[in-house]
Amino acid sequence: MGLLIKRTHVYGREGLFDVLLDEGKIREVGRELTGQGHQVLDGEEGFLSPGFVDLHMHLEKALTIGDQECPGLIDAIDSFSHYCETTIGPEDIRSRVGLVLENAVAHGTLAMRTHVSVDDVLGTMAVETLLEMKEQYRDLVDLQIIVMLSGLELTDTAYRAMDSLGHLNIDGFGSAPALSKDPFGQIDAMFELALKHDKIVDLHADEHDSPDVRTIDYYARKIMETGMMGKCTAGHLCALSAVDEDKARGTIGLIRESGMHVVTLPSCNLYLMGRGDRGLIRRGTTRIRELYDAGVNVCLASDNIRDPFRPFGNGDILEEMLLTAQVAQMGTFTDLEKVYRMGTYHPAAAMGLVGYGVEPGCWADLVLLNGSSAAEAVLGRANRRYVFRRGRLIAENRQESFKHY
Ligand SMILES: [Zn+2]
Numbered sequence: 001m002g003l004l005i006k007r008t009h010v011y012g013r014e015g016l017f018d019v020l021l022d023e024g025k026i027r028e029v030g031r032e033l034t035g036q037g038h039q040v041l042d043g044e045e046g047f048l049s050p051g052f053v054d055l056h057m058h059l060e061k062a063l064t065i066g067d068q069e070c071p072g073l074i075d076a077i078d079s080f081s082h083y084c085e086t087t088i089g090p091e092d093i094r095s096r097v098g099l100v101l102e103n104a105v106a107h108g109t110l111a112m113r114t115h116v117s118v119d120d121v122l123g124t125m126a127v128e129t130l131l132e133m134k135e136q137y138r139d140l141v142d143l144q145i146i147v148m149l150s151g152l153e154l155t156d157t158a159y160r161a162m163d164s165l166g167h168l169n170i171d172g173f174g175s176a177p178a179l180s181k182d183p184f185g186q187i188d189a190m191f192e193l194a195l196k197h198d199k200i201v202d203l204h205a206d207e208h209d210s211p212d213v214r215t216i217d218y219y220a221r222k223i224m225e226t227g228m229m230g231k232c233t234a235g236h237l238c239a240l241s242a243v244d245e246d247k248a249r250g251t252i253g254l255i256r257e258s259g260m261h262v263v264t265l266p267s268c269n270l271y272l273m274g275r276g277d278r279g280l281i282r283r284g285t286t287r288i289r290e291l292y293d294a295g296v297n298v299c300l301a302s303d304n305i306r307d308p309f310r311p312f313g314n315g316d317i318l319e320e321m322l323l324t325a326q327v328a329q330m331g332t333f334t335d336l337e338k339v340y341r342m343g344t345y346h347p348a349a350a351m352g353l354v355g356y357g358v359e360p361g362c363w364a365d366l367v368l369l370n371g372s373s374a375a376e377a378v379l380g381r382a383n384r385r386y387v388f389r390r391g392r393l394i395a396e397n398r399q400e401s402f403k404h405y
Helices: 073-086 090-106 125-136 156-165 183-197 216-225 245-258 266-272 288-293 317-327 333-342 345-351 374-380
Strands: 003-010 016-022 025-030 039-042 047-050 052-057 109-118 142-149 172-174 200-205 233-236 261-264 297-300 366-369 384-389 392-396
Touching (some): 090 109, 090 125, 090 392, 109 125, 109 200, 109 345, 125 142, 156 183, 172 183, 183 200, 216 245, 245 288, 297 345, 317 374, 333 345
Parallel strands (some): 109 142, 142 172, 172 200
Antiparallel strands (some): 003 016, 016 025, 047 366, 384 392
16 A cells, blocks of 8 residues: 655645655656545645755764864864774764664655764774664665774774775775875875775865865866766865865866765854954855856765764754855755755765655655745755655654745
8 A cells, every 4th residue: 555645745846746655666746646545645735855865974973072162173083083082882873873863864864974984993893883773774764884084194004994894885985185194195095995895985175274275176186087977075175165266166177077076064164164263254165156056066964963073963954954055145046946956866966876856766755844845945944744765654743834935
C-alpha cells in the first residue's frame, strides 16, 4: 500500500497536486489522483520539497563546546585537539552524533556529508565509529564520510591512517591545506589518496582573511590535471573575498572550468573570521552571488554544530538558508529560490545523489513544509510538518509557521 498526499504545492510546479508515494519512490504527480488502495494524507496546501542536503558537517566534533570562548580558527583546532586527548571515545561520539542526526532528520535533512578527523592522537577511531553509524542510520539519512586530516601538517602516521581507511566505505579525502606550511604538497597527497582508492577530494580551502593565502587556483588546476572534473568540492573560500576583482574573476573562471562544487558556511565563518579586526570586522564569507552567477554549483551547509568552531547550529538547513540570504544580500523571491537550491539540488549534485527530486521515479525522500513556495519556506523558516524517507513518514511537527506572505 502506498501513500497518497492530497492537495499540496510541489517544488517547481504551479498550483496544487496530489502525489503518490509507493515502494520508496514517487510514483505519480497529478491532479485528482484516486486514493483507492492507498493511505491518504491531506497535504493541506503545504509545500512538498525534496529533502534538504547538508553538504559540510563535522559530526564527531558536534556538541563539544562547553562554556568556552573561542578567539579564532587555530584556537578552535587546539581546543578540539585537547578534547581528543582527554575525553573523546566511540561511545561519546555515538551519543553526540546520534542526537545531531536525529535533529537534522526531524528538520528535513535526508542526506549529509561529514568530514571526520584523523590525526596522530585519534588515529582511525572517529572514522570507524562514523562508518558504523552510517550503516546504523541508513534508513533515515544518506551519510557520506570524508576522511579529514585534522592536524595542520600531514605526518607519516596520519597519512598511513588515512590510507588504511581507503579500503572501507568512505567517500573521500580532505584537509585544510591553507593552514599547512606545505599547502600544495598536502593537496597533492589528498589527490594521491583519492586516485589510489577511487574516491573524491573535498578540501577546506582558504579559510583565511588574507588575500595572500590562496590554494584554490592550484586545487582547480589539479582537478583538471587528474581528470576529476565535477567530482571535487571546496569549502569556505573566505580569502576569495579579500582579493581584488581581477584576481577573483580569474579564480572563479578556474573554479567553473574545473567543475568544482563550492560550499559556503556563513554562520561558522561570520563567527570565526576577522578576529583581529577592530571596528569594521570582515565577514569571512566567500563571493556567494558572483560564484552563483558565474555558473558554479554553489552550496551552503552547517559546518560545525555547537563545538569550539561554532557555538551555534540546530542541524537546520532552513536556518542556514535564511542566514545565507541575509549575508549574501539575496532577498528577492528569485534570489531566495536560488538560496533554496543551495541547500537542496546543488548539494545533491555535489554528493552525486541518484533519484533526487520531486519527479515521478525519484526516491520519496521528501519534506512537506508550511507555505506554498521555496521563497516562503526560507523567509518563514517554515515548519516541517512531515518528513518522509523512502516514502515512509519518519517525523511530524504540527506547529504553525508565521503566516503573512
Ligand atoms: Zn569544515
